[in-house]
Structure formats: structure tokens, C-alpha cells
Amino acid sequence: MRVKRYVVNALPEAVTMIRSELGKDAVILNTKEIKVGGFMGMFKKKKMEVIAAVESNQSNAPSPRKPTPQENAAIEQMVQTSQRTATAVMESPAVPPIDATDIKADREQFIIDEIRDLRQYMVKLSKQQTAGIPLSEQISQLKEHLIDQEMDMNWIDQLIELIQNKQTEEQVQFTKEQVWELAALNITEWLRPYVGSSISQEARIVHFVGPTGVGKTTTIAKLAAEQTIKNNRKVGFITSDTYRIAAVDQLRTYANILNIPIEVVFSQMDLTRAFKQLADRELIYMDTAGRNFRSELHVSEVNSLLQSSEPSETILVLSLTGKTKDMAAVADHFSKYGVQKVLFTKLDETSVYGAIFNLIMNYELLPTYLASGQTVPDDIEKFQIGTYIQHLLGSTDR
Structure with a gap:
């Protein structure tokens, strides 16, 4: 950070110098009234000390430019108007007598207000300057x-x-x-x-949560097949999605094909029994019920099933065919319970991919996988920036 001190007669003079020497991104850190010069402690003149700073590593910032005469005139006029108003108020006979402490406090507050107004005005001018440039x-x-x-x-x-x-x-x-x-x-x-995360190798229990219809069951089957076939790990299934019988049957079908044991739980009390039955499994994937997770109440209900004394983590599953606002509401509720990792499905059923970027940046979610299609275990891949940007931006011919 580059810091510089200015001693000037008035604040507008400092503003002009700061804009010229440090650029439009500079900020005023402090101002105070000082006395300089004089002879043997007498006849000192009042000056204004202004401390300003700018980040020295702003490589993208444009070169500093001098304020235009119109900008200087506008700043000067604003300060003069404020000073005239303050003087008029202080000299008004209607104002009751006040002590020196109040005068000092009022003066300090006046300076603070002026600095804030000047900052806002300079930011506004900067935005207007950029906004005034027509887009190519x-x-x-x-x-x-x-x-x-x-x-x-x-x-x-x-x-x-x-x-x-x-x-x-x-x-x-x-x-x-x-x-x-x-x-x-x-x-x-x-x-x-935010990129580079995957399902933790240390986690023995992995919970999958998300709204109904996003493809949690199929996604679990894809990941389980990868672990059993490619990594030769002993996997077990738990499902609490008893709201939809078809979901239990679907996961049971995948379990039979992959020769993976499956346990069905109806409440938190059943979890102890299920974990005991799967005690010999190295990895347990748990499918939870899809609910209206725009409701924080439903989120808290599911969260009660995710408590475990063993190493575990939770993956939020979202479908790219969902509405962006709905996905944002779901992500917002789950993030309050510490869910950070997300898996996106149905990549092949949409041509709109901005929601992925929004959710990652706005909620600091860590993307793990992108899933598309129904083929187990092929239609899933780890999230890669390059692949995602190709989907988002496409080619320049589009």
C-alpha cells in the first residue's frame, strides 16, 4: 500500500492532488487541522493535514488522471456550500450558546461528513466516467x-x-x-x-441432500460404482427417502446390480441399527428425502439425520434444470448448516450454466462433480474450470 501525507489550505486542494498523484482508487484515511510556521510559537497558520493511500498492486487499475475543471468546480462548490451552511448555523442568533467541547465535536463531525460526501462524490464520478464509455x-x-x-x-x-x-x-x-x-x-x-474439492477420502459416511427430482439416487449409484469397480472399496447404502417408494426401489435395484448392502431408515433412531448392519463397509452413501428445501424447517429436519460420530460430510445436489432463484434459496438454507460442497446434475438437459457460477461465488460453495445422463457409472466427472467455462461461454461463433 502506498501512503502519502498532504498539508494544504483546504480539503478540495488535497482531493485534486490525491486524484492526480495516487489515482481514482485512492482513499482518504484521515484529516486534521494543524498549525504550521510562525515565529517563536506565534503567528502560526492553520492548515489541513490529509493522509491518503492506494493499493500498490492494482495492476488492472487505469492510469491516474487529473480531475477535469468541471469536477474540480463541482467539488469546490460542494465544499463551499457546506462551509457556508455551517457558518450560517453557527452565527445564527437562534442558536443557543454552546461550550468549547461541543464546538470541537461539531467541527470534527463536520469534517467527517465532508470526507464521506467527497468520497461518495468521487466514486459517483468514477462510475459515471466508466458508464459514459459506450460498449463496443x-x-x-x-x-x-x-x-x-x-x-x-x-x-x-x-x-x-x-x-x-x-x-x-x-x-x-x-x-x-x-x-x-x-x-x-x-x-x-x-x-x-473454490475449485479442486472432491468427496473427502477421510469421510466414511457421505450424505447427499437436495430437492426432490434432482437425481440424487442415480448420482449415488454412479459414485458407488466408481468406488466399487475402479477403487475396489466396500460400499454400503442407507436411504431415508421413504416419502417416495420408487426412490427406495430404485436404489435397491442399483444395490443388487452392484452387490452393495442397503439399509432403510425411517427416523434418526433407526440410524444406529443401520450403521451396525454396515459395520464392515469402508464407505457409506446415504440418500436423503427430497423435500421443499426452500423451507428452512425442512432443511433442519433433514439436518437432524446427518449427525454422526464418525468422519462424514454432506454434499448438496442441485439440478441445472431448476430455477436459479430456487437453487439460490436452497443453497442459502443449507449453507447456514455448514454445507459447503455441491454437485450439479442434468448438465445435458440445459444450455444455461450461469447458475453454477452464481452459486459458487455468492455462497462460496465448493463444486465437486458435474453429472449428465443416466448411464452408470460413466455420466459423471469431476468439476474442472476449463470444461465449465466452455459450457458457459461456448465459442465466439455462438
């Missing part, structure tokens, strides 16, 4: 594409601003391929901290 045809196409992909507008705006700033910095107009490439690079950097 290539960037407009990217924006429309991401809107169609149902990416949240706040992320779209941030992405567009980064690409615009890069284009302004290099003083060129990017081709469509360059715009798409920059979008891919920035999205990759945003997602990178």
Missing part, C-alpha cells in the same frame, strides 16, 4: 450472452468493467476472440479459490 459491439455481445446464461448482473458488470479498463489501458479495440479470452481468464481467476 464485441463487449456488447459478451454481455448479452452472459445475461442469456443467467449470470448475476453484478458479476457481469464487474467483468465488463475489467475488460473495458484493459481495452482503455492498451488503447486498442479488442476483437471478439480477445474479449471472450479475457472473460475466460477473469472468470477462471474468480473461480480458482
